[in-house]
Amino acid sequence: MGCFTGFIIYITSGGTNSHILQFNEELFFIYLLPPIIFNAGFQVKKKHFFQNFVAIMMFGVVGVFISTAIIATGCRYLFPRFHLKSLTMQDYLAIGTIFSATDSVCTLQVLNQDETPLLYSLVFGEGVVNDATTVVLFRAVQKFGFDQMNISTAWRILLDFLYLFSTSTILGVIIGLLSAYIIKTLYFGRHSTDREISLMALMAYLSYMLAELFYLSGILTVFFCGIVMSHYTWHNVTESSRVTSRHTFATMSFIAETFIFLYVGMDVLDVDKWKLAKRSAVWPISGILIFLTLVGRAAFAFPLSAILNHVRRTPATHINCRRQIIIWWAGLMRGAVSIALAFQQFTSFGDTRNPDYATMICSTVTVVVFTTVVFGLLSKPLIKCLLPEHLRILHGSNSDPSSPKELRPVDLEISLLSGQTGGSSLLRRSSLSMLLQDPTAAVHDLWRKFDDCYMRPIFGGRGFAQNCPGSPR
Numbered sequence: 001m002g003c004f005t006g007f008i009i010y011i012t013s014g015g016t017n018s019h020i021l022q023f024n025e026e027l028f029f030i031y032l033l034p035p036i037i038f039n040a041g042f043q044v045k046k047k048h049f050f051q052n053f054v055a056i057m058m059f060g061v062v063g064v065f066i067s068t069a070i071i072a073t074g075c076r077y078l079f080p081r082f083h084l085k086s087l088t089m090q091d092y093l094a095i096g097t098i099f100s101a102t103d104s105v106c107t108l109q110v111l112n113q114d115e116t117p118l119l120y121s122l123v124f125g126e127g128v129v130n131d132a133t134t135v136v137l138f139r140a141v142q143k144f145g146f147d148q149m150n151i152s153t154a155w156r157i158l159l160d161f162l163y164l165f166s167t168s169t170i171l172g173v174i175i176g177l178l179s180a181y182i183i184k185t186l187y188f189g190r191h192s193t194d195r196e197i198s199l200m201a202l203m204a205y206l207s208y209m210l211a212e213l214f215y216l217s218g219i220l221t222v223f224f225c226g227i228v229m230s231h232y233t234w235h236n237v238t239e240s241s242r243v244t245s246r247h248t249f250a251t252m253s254f255i256a257e258t259f260i261f262l263y264v265g266m267d268v269l270d271v272d273k274w275k276l277a278k279r280s281a282v283w284p285i286s287g288i289l290i291f292l293t294l295v296g297r298a299a300f301a302f303p304l305s306a307i308l309n310h311v312r313r314t315p316a317t318h319i320n321c322r323r324q325i326i327i328w329w330a331g332l333m334r335g336a337v338s339i340a341l342a343f344q345q346f347t348s349f350g351d352t353r354n355p356d357y358a359t360m361i362c363s364t365v366t367v368v369v370f371t372t373v374v375f376g377l378l379s380k381p382l383i384k385c386l387l388p389e390h391l392r393i394l395h396g397s398n399s400d401p402s403s404p405k406e407l408r409p410v411d412l413e414i415s416l417l418s419g420q421t422g423g424s425s426l427l428r429r430s431s432l433s434m435l436l437q438d439p440t441a442a443v444h445d446l447w448r449k450f451d452d453c454y455m456r457p458i459f460g461g462r463g464f465a466q467n468c469p470g471s472p473r
Contacts, residue, residue, distance in 0.1 A: 002265015039253035041226025048121035060129025067296035072096030101134040103335025132220035172221035175207035176228025276358040
């Protein structure tokens with residue numbers, strides 16, 4: 001739709017324009033991305049997400065560093081052959097982070113949370129953490145001015161990344177808990193669907209804006225704010241607010257996704273940048289970037305999967321060869337995050353006068369469109385080929401609904417972190433024995449005890465929320 005709209009504008013303007021609105025990275029990061037990421041955290045099935053949390057963090061954090069190193073190194077040695085002489089070492093590192101950012105929006109369209117819960121949890125969870133890691137790493141790279149990479153600079157980038165990652169997560173959790181406490185204990189906004197939903201939306205947006213204000217990762221902050229809100233805040237509102245909030249946040253996310261794709265599609269035909277760019281170099285550079293993206297993703301997807309299979313020996317969490325291929329393929333799509341970071345690195349207020357920078361912008365848009373259309377269209381046929389329908393239904397039959405989507409009484413007894421339901425047998429084991437035999441179940445058991453004794457009585461949640469007029473609870 002975006003390409004078609006840009007083409008119509010291009011024809012009607014006599015080849016002088018192709019935009020209704022020009023892509024603006026600030027508009028993207030401030031208004032379009034937050035509702036998508038928040039809804040992802042709000043709707044995610046916490047059991048599968050936290051059950052695979054270690055795997056998600058390895059793919060989303062370690063994978064980004066591996067992919068960035070491979071892409072940046074490849075570009076550093078190949079791009080000078082196309083006379084891109086004005087690119088510095090900082091630009092090459094930025095390019096590495098730009099093309100390490102997967103498109104979590106596309107992932108939502110090609111994977112089903114109920115049919116393939118493990119794959120959805122791994123790929124989508126990695127996508128969100130990947131985007132957050134990429135943005136944090138990108139800002140860390142921009143923060144340091146250097147011409148040559150050395151151990152000291154790499155160490156400073158790593159420390160800065162760890163600081164931003166941890167503080168962004170903590171801020172999201174704090175704002176989520178604050179929203180739950182306000183709705184549970186204060187009279188303002190209670191018993192009114194409009195006020196309850198408005199308060200939830202404003203608190204979520206507050207978490208994002210505070211993160212941006214303090215130069216943290218707004219993506220990571222609003223994502224964990226959404227998870228905390230779905231665990232506590234969502235259970236403190238009336239029944240009508242629960243139903244309405246679920247559809248409201250999903251609608252806002254869908255509208256933002258539509259605008260993003262329109263933006264990206266129209267930017268393909270940006271006349272000014274194509275005139276300034278070295279058009280003979282755009283296509284080979286785009287090919288190199290696509291090849292390095294394939295190699296960079298394979299360099300961590302398969303080795304990390306093998307390591308995880310060695311550590312996690314349960315059949316439910318085993319990542320077989322077919323799943324590894326799907327994980328590798330589904331993460332190849334690049335989207336609006338890559339374009340926004342490219343604009344941030346190579347333009348000033350959406351414009352550039354440097355032919356090399358214009359070439360990189362055009363190459364980025366070309367790669368995004370190619371990976372979205374080609375890899376995106378081939379994703380579902382690949383999944384059907386590697387995972388036949390009977391296997392997908394079998395794997396999805398044991399999946400549990402996330403809180404904002406649907407509730408069942410048996411969910412009270414199902415672990416958020418472990419795929420096992422034999423809780424009574426686990427409780428009879430000693431803590432040390434549990435930790436050695438099943439660390440995930442042991443951590444979950446300790447968390448449930450702490451959550452039930454201290455967190456839910458203060459912040460509310462399932463089974464601890466007070467009855468409100470208009471709610472059938």
